[in-house]
Structure formats: C-alpha cells, structure tokens
Amino acid sequence: MRNTRSTTRHRSRAAIGLLAAGALIFAACGSDDDDGSADADDAAAEEEATTDDDAAEEEATTDDDAAAEEEAPAGDSFEVFALLPQGNDQPYGTTYLPPFEEKAAELGLNLNIVNSGYDGEQQASDCEVAVAAQPDLIILWPAVGDQVRPCLEAAEAAGIPVTVTNSDLIPEDQELSEAYSGPDTYGQGVSSAEMFCEFAGSDDVGIIMINGATGNSTAIDREAGFEDTINEQCPNVEILDRQPGNWNKDDSQLAASEMITAVGAENIGGVYAADDTMVAGVVDALIARDIDPAALIITSIGNTFLGNPLVIDGQVDGTVFQSSSWDGENAAVTAYEVLTGDSSERIVKFMPSVKVTAENADDPSVAPEW
16 A cells, blocks of 8 residues: 555556557658669668667667666655644644654655644544545544544545554554554653652652543553553552643643642642643642642653753653654654555654653753754
C-alpha cells in the first residue's frame, strides 16, 4: 500500500514513452517514391534502417529514464493531508509546525494542513475532504482517539496510507495505520508517577489529578501510565479525585479549585497534572487558596516554558521533557519513509523522554521548546 500510488505514476510515464516510440517507428515505414528505381529502394531501405535504429535508441533511452526515475525517489513529490487538532492556537502546535513544514518541504511533501481544534466531528469532516482529494498519504493527529476509526476505514478503502503523529491510536485501530511517531504517552505517565513515588517515599499521600481532554488518546494513556505505576510502586498514594483540564490553564485552575473544595485542602498532599500548561493552572488555584505549592508533591509532563520555571522555583517537583520540534520533524520523516519504503511492519518511533527535576532543570539538553 505504501508505494502503489507513486509506482503507478512511474509506470504510466514509462508506458507513454514506449507508445510514443512505437508511433515513430510506424510513421517512418511509409514512402512517397513509386518510380521503382534501385536508388529509391536503397534510399528507402537506408531511411527505414536509420529510423529503426533511432526508434530503438529512443525506446532504450525511455526505458532507461523510467528505470532511473523509479530508482531516484528523492526527486518525487507527494501530496499529503495533515489532519491536526491544534496549530498556532496552542503553544505546542506553534513550535511543532515550523520543523514539520520545513522537513516536509525538504522531502518533497506538499502539505495541506487543517486544524480541528480538538473537535472530533470537525476532524471527521476534515477527513472526508482529505479522502475525497485522493492524496498520496494522510498524517493524522487524533482529536478524539475513539472517534477516528471511520476516517481510517475510509482512507483504507480509498487506498490512502495513514501515519499517526503525537497521539497514537487506540490499540484496536492501530492496524489501520502504517506508522506512529511521537511521545510514548503511556511511558510519560509512568515517568511522572515514578518521580511522584520517589518524592512520596513511604508516606500516605492523598492526591488530585488533572487529566487532558476527555477521549484524547494522549490523555487516556498518560492517566493509565500514571495510575498503573502508582498502584504498583507506591500504593500508599491515593487518588482522591480527578477532572479533565482540557490542556488549558484556565480550565485546569477551575477544575483544581473545585476538587480542593470537594475533598478538602487538608486531605491533599499532592497533585498530578497531565501537562505543564495545566499544572500552571493548578499552581494558581493553590495560591488562590493560600496553599503553598512547594508544600505538596506535584509532578507533570512537558518541561515547557510554563513548567520549567516552576520546577526551578520548587513549586513543581518534577516533569517529563517533551520536544515539539522532534515531534513535528519526525511526522514528516515518518510519512516519507512510508511513501518510499517497503516495510511490512507498522513503524513506531518514540521520542526520548527525560525526567526533569530541580537537579537538571537548567541543563541545556532539556531546555524548554514550547
């Protein structure tokens, strides 16, 4: 499925060249000279031989050119639809797009990018448009993880390969895609929980959780990774309440404030937030309630421009570095590999995940990108 569309184009060009060569041979076989002289016959024979030689040479040249074209995919260009749930409207998308677009241009991917704003219905509509356009490939960043199967099935029926970026598909849908590149979202939740367990030690700690957008596969995976690890490694940590923060600082501040009221500030010893934008909202909610964030155990994911200073200041204990530039660039690279490669297995590329605490928060290797 990966190479069918581009190979068909190459073969079509070669076939056109062969037809043109055959037409030249046919046209050269006629003669207007009817005098029957030996000179005329010799001239005709010589002309026919010369024409046959030229046609044979042109046919060989056409075959060589077609073969060379198939052997040199670097000169190809491909039409690619990118169905994203965010772009310049979000800090991550703002720094994801430039390396994505730059690498795509370098590799000959002509991008048509749309942003659904994490609206599952809008992304479904965007997918219908993409499939109807018959591109060489679709790059999908799922807006709502459990709502994209109809899109994947439509693309498969149309013979259009799909690669996934940033947030992988739910397991039962992964067979409908050719590749995934992005963070190990479950592993990020694990890393955040491992830091939490280390900070908690053997103390009994009640915590509240701020998760991502409901139904989003990254939110689901990070929540599962964090909770599974807490249950396995530090069962002395109890999750008292949880709410979605929708990847938004203001929504997260409101959600945290509601949970503080619901479970009682005196019962809360820590907070887990699924990303740094949301943990910043949590910190604001705690301060608004005259609760010192430094007195709690707080871990997050992202190591962003919002989260990194909070780690350095001691208001957040740990976060997990995520590179938006790696994510964007590898979305293009992975799409190109699918279009030009011949792997029979689904490609999976995880970006490196690094735990960030006060000990390494100012290290240039984990400098925030978004």
